Amino acid sequence: KNEVEQSPQNLTAQEGEFITINCSYSVGISALHWLQQHPGGGIVSLFMLSSGKKKHGRLIATINIQEKHSSLHITASHPRDSAVYICAVTPNTGNQFYFGTGTSLTVIP
């Protein structure tokens, strides 16, 4: 059983489209993280959330603690947004991550 479930697994969008990636988790958490991984492996932390909503440029992340659900939105998507987006949670019990399986996003010009 995976502690973190992500959907969709793959997503193809036209440039300019609004994109939503969803994440559900089953454990008590101290924080939820959205990560971005480009081809070649490097991982960048986009957001860390423990409640509410955060916005950075065209990226918006929300979390509903009661429903154990988070969403990552990308407005006005661009080909450079093409990457794998990974949801990860830090459980109450420690400082490690439990990861979702990732969403592979391709934005077509």
Place this chain on the structure above:
Amino acid sequence: KAGVTQTPRYLIKTRGQQVTLSCSPISGHRSVSWYQQTPGQGLQFLFEYFSETQRNKGNFPGRFSGRQFSNSRSEMNVSTLELGDSALYLCASSGTGTGETQYFGPGTRLLVL
């Protein structure tokens, strides 16, 4: 500040050998976590070190071990390598607290033949 660095970046080993990977965290960070990424299993947590002590451990066999030095640099060791150990090994550092943002290194890509 310099980011997280990992050495080596690429490594080829044969079954039965052992390997040691190194991670230098961001200056001032005391927590270092290690992760394995494979196409089949995705990203999985190996262990976390904080102030030279293993604070958390994932579900990996004892062939996987690690340590942290007083300068927070960390090493992980895999003994008796198996083909399935071929993976991208990532380390990440953070300050001190639970739930902090983790900063990832570029990874070490290990191929076991």
